[in-house]
Amino acid sequence: MKVKVSVFGFGTVGRALAEIIAEKRKVFGVELNVVSITDRSGTIWGDFDLLEAKEVKESTGKLSNIGEYEVYDFSPQELIEEVKPDILVDVSSWDDAHEMYSYALAEGISVVTSNKPPIANHYDELITLARENGVGIFFESTVMAGTPIIGLLRENLLGEEIVKMEAIVNASTTFILTRMENGKTFEEAMEEARTLGILEEDPSKDIDGIDAYYKAKILHWVSYGEQPEEEEREGIRNVKDARNVRLVAEISKGRISVAPRKLPDNSPLLVSEVENAALIKTENLTLTLKGPGGGGKVTASGVFTDIIKAALKFPSPR
Ligand code: NDP
Numbered sequence: 001m002k003v004k005v006s007v008f009g010f011g012t013v014g015r016a017l018a019e020i021i022a023e024k025r026k027v028f029g030v031e032l033n034v035v036s037i038t039d040r041s042g043t044i045w046g047d048f049d050l051l052e053a054k055e056v057k058e059s060t061g062k063l064s065n066i067g068e069y070e071v072y073d074f075s076p077q078e079l080i081e082e083v084k085p086d087i088l089v090d091v092s093s094w095d096d097a098h099e100m101y102s103y104a105l106a107e108g109i110s111v112v113t114s115n116k117p118p119i120a121n122h123y124d125e126l127i128t129l130a131r132e133n134g135v136g137i138f139f140e141s142t143v144m145a146g147t148p149i150i151g152l153l154r155e156n157l158l159g160e161e162i163v164k165m166e167a168i169v170n171a172s173t174t175f176i177l178t179r180m181e182n183g184k185t186f187e188e189a190m191e192e193a194r195t196l197g198i199l200e201e202d203p204s205k206d207i208d209g210i211d212a213y214y215k216a217k218i219l220h221w222v223s224y225g226e227q228p229e230e231e232e233r234e235g236i237r238n239v240k241d242a243r244n245v246r247l248v249a250e251i252s253k254g255r256i257s258v259a260p261r262k263l264p265d266n267s268p269l270l271v272s273e274v275e276n277a278a279l280i281k282t283e284n285l286t287l288t289l290k291g292p293g294g295g296g297k298v299t300a301s302g303v304f305t306d307i308i309k310a311a312l313k314f315p316s317p318r
């Protein structure tokens with residue numbers, strides 16, 4: 001089965017995804033063909049070489065410098081209408097991408113995304129639109145990158161009632177706090193984090209707990225199918241003594257909270273570097289999930305799996 005893919009956004013995750021697709025073009029009978037890539041400089045569309053596009057972006061900063069191919073200045077709606085992919089993959093940092101998803105879903109195009117605000121803020125309308133049009137919307141890498149908490153909640157735990165979750169879902173703050181535990185200042189730790197490719201384009205989203213808040217909201221949506229009534233958010237700017245402190249997200253029915261907390265020495269949430277962790281309590285099970293929470297390749301890995309699921313038309317009851 002040949003599947004046409006449009007990639008929107010070509011930063012750390014988009015380029016890591018290009019590498020994976022170039023390596024594994026055909027899996028489970030699905031033959032992936034990336035027909036367009038978009039960054040802020042424009043859209044390349046047609047028969048280009050994926051790795052050449054990556055090389056041009058890395059060496060010049062702009063896709064539009066890809067010489068021999070035409071570059072289009074499409075609006076998101078034009079992109080969907082002109083290119084008509086089978087799957088739209090959003091690996092951009094565009095907060096308002098939900099409108100583009102709506103165009104795609106209404107046209108019978110499945111959406112795969114690692115971009116959090118569109119899912120956190122528009123989950124119900126997007127899921128409904130996907131259902132109405134017989135297509136899927138997949139967002140594994142929005143929470144814990146490629147560590148599969150979304151698949152666990154959306155598929156494996158479908159029959160379980162989620163009682164409560166406590167999780168470390170922001171890798172940048174864990175990295176900064178662990179550096180501060182080792183004697184670095186907040187500013188020195190921030191500088192180091194910048195080199196890892198895990199900070200948001202606007203790093204205050206990490207520091208002020210906004211990224212973790214979006215993730216907590218997504219976990220609430222997939223666990224309970226509704227948005228929380230009570231929300232609390234505090235970032236790590238005021239942390240002075242970082243020993244055993246992590247930015248903890250708590251999710252229970254109707255409530256999400258994100259705040260720095262001092263954890264006991266033996267807490268499974270006391271992860272370091274860019275690791276994420278989640279304690280999931282359901283009516284019958286208590287689970288711990290740990291894994292990398294950021295970085296190009298691990299995030300692109302979750303996106304790639306979602307592309308395969310979209311191509312194979314995996315059902316998503318929630
Ligand atoms: P980057 O900042 O490296 O890349 C973002 C890309 O989006 C850039 O190519 C940028 O274009 C493009 N972009 C942003 N706005 C627009 C727009 N309006 N039109 C066209 N292109 C646009 O981010 P990452 O690759 O690190 O992350 C991508 C997404 O995945 C983000 O939403 C992030 O939150 C999420 N994510 C990232 C993880 C990580 O570890 N990096 C982990 C999990 C999720 P240009 O290059 O021209 O500026």
Ligand code: HSE
Pocket residue numbers: 142144145169170171172173198199200206211293294295
């Ligand atoms: N900025 C995010 C983090 C990237 O630090 O967790 C992964 O979503």
